[in-house]
Amino acid sequence: MFETNSVLAKGTDYKATQNACKLCSPLGASVAYKGFEGCVPLIHGSQGCATYIRRYLISHYKEPIDIASSNFTEDSTIFGGDRNFKIAAQNIINQYKPQLIGISTTCLSETIGDDVTLFLHELKGDDFDGNAEFVVASTPSYQGTHIDGFHEAVAAVIRKFAKKGNTGDHINLFPGFISTEDIRLLKEIVAEFGIEASILPDYSESLDNPVWHTYKRIPEGGTTMEEVEKSGSAKASIEFGTVLNLGKLSGRVKNLNLTKTGAQYLEKEMDVPLVRLPMPIGITQTDRFFEELGKLTGKKTPEKYTKQRGRLVDAYVDAHKYVFGKKAVVYGEEDFVVGMCSFLDEIGIEVALAASGGESGLLEGEILKHCPENGDKITVREGYDFESIREWCLANKPDILVGHSKGYYIARELGIPIVRVGFPIHDRVGGQRIKHLGYSGTQELFDKIVNALIEYKQDSSPVGYKYM
């Protein structure tokens, strides 16, 4: 029966995904929503998706993460999810009193054709009790990875709330999916440049809280609605990432108009100039970020940062021999991979394989552009899973893995070091506190990488050494 019913032609080289190097879209959307003040994410679909996503995020952030679900039943799957959606909305409002409910759709609700925007209309018409804004991101996971979901959600918030106005002195900063410590670092940098900047989104507090006395239904922190509104009248937007959700998206066959980023929307609709930079990892990319800040503020880089940069250069010099020519495998989401490769390239590490589960179609071009030293030697793979990465590693014997926790078993099998960066970090504490960006983030990464290589050398020597 399935001979006629399926798309794959006989003899296609379809491969099953083994140990996926990606997560699904509503996860990314939920993280992004957490970065807006007073927002409760609602995943419109079955309960399991929300529970799994919460569980996954909790393991990384080690924080309570409330994500509601409209808890589809068999009935809603057959007759549509509108009833469940409305009950869900009402219950969230009663319980959480949110300012904003950030909805992400799922594979299921999209496939049965639920029109959430229509539900929202109806909801407002019913005797609906409560005061909350709603925003909807279309995030079926068969149309992209968690990163696509992340950018979709940010764009959805911007599209809904940004207001055009007289250009002010403030800027927008769209940092992408970075660690909470990275967000704090960015805030510090812009503050020292003396410019008011809205971070969109800012989950540095809501996903990395101090201890509480009473349970907070909605943790403090997040970009305020006022900041979102003002984003339409900013002097400029700086957006980190050059892949974003601009690629072809895996298997997406419709709705290409939805693939715009928030910053791109502001540029097009509200004339906010857009500066797009790779993630500022490494000196080259961080320099570019500081240059842009200089241009926008008319100020010189504060001394604190020129000194940080100086110390970083000094460290590069001191340790250059330990890293030169070492072969690294880098994996994770695409923009992160581009930033990381650019950094490794500038310290003389040869990235042997750069891999991502994403399938934007843009990765190879971006990597070539930002890795002038050894870019031509890099094998770039999109839509890759960990089994393919593993096989590649077994055949090519890299010296180090740079990526998130899920590559640990490969490093273990190969007996080589892994430096944990990015998301998720499930087998260590402090994953949310890893710094990657700016001169100081790069400094920490650099030290970690060098020391991992030194430790490996010590450990694999028959006697070890204690002086160098």
Place this chain on the structure above:
Amino acid sequence: MNQFLKDRETQIVTKGKHSAEIACEKKSLAGSVSQRACVFCGSRVVLYPIADALHVIHGPVGCASYTWDIRGALSSGPQLHRLSFTTDLKERDVVFGGEKKLYHALCELIDKHQPKAAFVFSTCIIGVIGDDVEAVCRQVTREKGIDVIPVMSEGFNGTKKDGYKIACGALSKLVGTDDSYKPSKYSINILGDFNLAGELWILAEYYKKLGVELVSCMTGDGRVEQIRRAHKATLNVVQCSGSMVHLAKEMKEKYGIPFMKVSYFGIEDMSDALYEVARFFKDEEMMQNARELVREEISQLLPALQPYRQKLEGKKAAIYVGGAFKAISLVKALRLLGMKTVVVGSQTGNADDYKLLKELCDDGTIIVDDSNPNELSEFVKLTGANLFIGGVKERPIAHKLGLGFCDHNHERKEALAGYVGMMNFAKEVYASVTSPVWKFIK
């Protein structure tokens, strides 16, 4: 308790205050942040530890990504169960159907990994697009000569508990397919232990000392071959109220194998689990072995527990776990450590479980079904608990409120079953409750 969801009132009772029975086995409310998962999750939990089978998740990537090696179920041999395989459906597949993709995936993976059997989990989306998973499985079974078993576990079709039942159905397709095996006179299957942190190995050692043969364990450290001949055992010993009772019942009907329910947590329940088996076999020597084992273990354990008990006496604990049977054992185990249970709840308990809990607990204990972070944190505050016992999703709630936490879920890395487990449990509770870090919480 006006801050709780109105429609949930009947699912919360306080012993001594409410006489009414607790309502349970209800669907979670839409919009609640339930700690429950889905049908697929239930099936996956049960089948996961079968280490020489291929577990393929048919659906979009999420369901597979989130369940990649997340359980602490150890294997003494193959590690195939720790990998994550999925058809990773894309939009075109959703529109046109994913059967062929599944077929190719199965063929590829079976050729590559040479598993003894394969389980194919169908997730929400499959139920909607209507792929004929069973037909694909039949075809691959024919072509590859191994059992390829469909697990129709669409997430929306009920709760995690329904998933257990579906998984049991899948297992029962294997049970009884190898008749050649001749077990010894005293033989059992262990059902409902998942060998978290090697717990099964502890139990296996005990039963060996009693002189009992383990024919199969479902599903901890599971092997397809053992499951095939499981119907040759004389008795099924089932742990935990929820997950594998269905299979035990089915085996009773089909093969006439009686079953008993036990728990391996805490001294009392562990000892009972051994005595009950010995009593079943009506063998005096075995009973003697059991008595000796228990005596020996307890005579070492009790004095060792004493120092912990001294420090923990009078401290209060809150319990929120998946199965209610586990909660019952925990209440008893905590009592042994001198601690009081002030809140106890589960995701999937039934009326009988809750009745038992109510009998067991002291007045004032809050008993709750299918709770959520808001409620749990309120209860903890209300009762002044010093310790929270739960799973990964409860851990940050406890820690955020400055409360000790003990992981009693599928992710745990410390064995908590048996006498050794009780010792580990005491150590963990002690470490958590008496750590000096709490002095910074005011």
